[in-house]
Amino acid sequence: MVVCDEQGKIDILGLFPEELEEQIVALGEKKFRAKQIFDWLHVKRVATFDEMTNLSVQLRNLLKEKFCLKSLFVVKKLESNTDNTVKYLYRLPDGNHIETVIMEYSYGNTICVSTQVGCKMGCRFCASTIAGYKRDLTSSEILLQIYEAERNSGRKISGVVLMGIGEPMDNFDNVVNFLKILSCDKGMNMSLRHVSVSTCGVVPRIYELAELRLGITLSISLHASNNKARSEIMPVNNRYDIDQLLEACRYYFKVTGRRISFEYALIDGHNDTREDAKELAKLLGGFVCHVNIIPVNKIKERNYKSDRKSAHRFQKYLEELGLNATVRRTLGADIDAACGQLRREYEI
Numbered sequence: 568m569v570v571c572d573e574q575g576k577i578d579i580l581g582l583f584p585e586e587l588e589e590q591i592v593a594l595g596e597k598k599f600r601a602k603q604i605f606d607w608l609h610v611k612r613v614a615t616f617d618e619m620t621n622l623s624v625q626l627r628n629l630l631k632e633k634f635c636l637k638s639l640f641v642v643k644k645l646e647s648n649t650d651n652t653v654k655y656l657y658r659l660p661d662g663n664h665i666e667t668v669i670m671e672y673s674y675g676n677t678i679c680v681s682t683q684v685g686c687k688m689g690c691r692f693c694a695s696t697i698a699g700y701k702r703d704l705t706s707s708e709i710l711l712q713i714y715e716a717e718r719n720s721g722r723k724i725s726g727v728v729l730m731g732i733g734e735p736m737d738n739f740d741n742v743v744n745f746l747k748i749l750s751c752d753k754g755m756n757m758s759l760r761h762v763s764v765s766t767c768g769v770v771p772r773i774y775e776l777a778e779l780r781l782g783i784t785l786s787i788s789l790h791a792s793n794n795k796a797r798s799e800i801m802p803v804n805n806r807y808d809i810d811q812l813l814e815a816c817r818y819y820f821k822v823t824g825r826r827i828s829f830e831y832a833l834i835d836g837h838n839d840t841r842e843d844a845k846e847l848a849k850l851l852g853g854f855v856c857h858v859n860i861i862p863v864n865k866i867k868e869r870n871y872k873s874d875r876k877s878a879h880r881f882q883k884y885l886e887e888l889g890l891n892a893t894v895r896r897t898l899g900a901d902i903d904a905a906c907g908q909l910r911r912e913y914e915i
């Protein structure tokens with residue numbers, strides 16, 4: 568996707584091989600140059616055009632004039648004492664900040680990337696939305712979170728979750744462009760089977776995403792089993808209610824055949840009773856799905872709380888009712904890297 572910076576230079580990391588080729592041929596260069604450049608960017612991952620040593624100095628200078636090559640700066644790196652979670656605070660080229668987390672599972676390292684600077688969605692329990700929304704990330708800025716994390720940590724990333732700061736479906740075009748570059752066989756070549764996209768329920772975009780048949784896992788942040796309880800904690804529910812959301816999910820499954828994952832942040836006294844479980848089972852009965860229970864993580868501005876014991880109790884309720892449910896492992900809680908704890912603020 569062609570995106571320009573303030574100086575009108577094209578963001579080179581956001582181009583597919585064919586788009587890059589078109590640009591390079593327009594400069595009067597041979598097609599194979601585009602392949603070399605794509606490889607420098609996405610396989611060797613250089614930070615400057617001058618490192619592209621198999622290109623002439625003249626071409627490198629031309630590239631500098633026409634394109635920008637972004638990078639992220641690691642402002643802070645926090646490593647968990649309890650597991651191998653690492654959280655990065657990155658500075659973007661325009662001075663804004665975002666956070667990214669690497670998590671270690673038995674099957675490899677998964678990275679949780681941000682898709683926006685801040686968030687507009689206003690979920691009551693989530694830290695990412697508290698300081699409001701600043702801007703969307705470009706596809707290159709989403710991609711660079713992975714490239715920089717791999718470089719800095721020396722760890723190989725084998726899975727990606729779009730569950731950091733921001734609402735991916737509120738930044739649709741950049742997110743889709745990112746997914747296409749991520750899975751491009753000439754670049755990182757990641758199978759989209761290893762990628763999960765999470766949404767609070769921006770319904771029209773779920774239909775659009777279904778049509779693209781990308782093979783990703785769709786996670787729905789449901790968090791409640793009726794509209795009253797959901798609207799109290801998630802303002803998006805006033806716009807697209809549970810019925811509309813589940814209708815979109817049914818469509819998504821019909822078109823893609825992919826099982827949907829429903830996230831359920833358990834909050835003491837709000838959505839944690841046997842009655843809530845019954846209502847949830849009724850709602851999701853007949854769905855090919857999985858429920859992921861997350862004991863709500865603490866954020867300093869709110870009093871919401873829960874614990875693993877309640878989460879396991881709720882899981883038992885759901886299983887008795889025939890639902891497939893797990894309790895999500897809490898990783899990186901000691902460095903505020905768990906679900907809903909990421910922020911765009913730069914706090915020293």
Ligand code: SAH
Binds near residue numbers: 729766
């Ligand atoms: N905006 C997207 C992506 C964020 S993903 C979405 O809403 O799905 C982050 C996940 O963590 C979402 O399921 C979100 O609802 C959940 N979450 C947010 N704050 C949380 C908290 N304090 N405790 C547990 N989960 C939380």
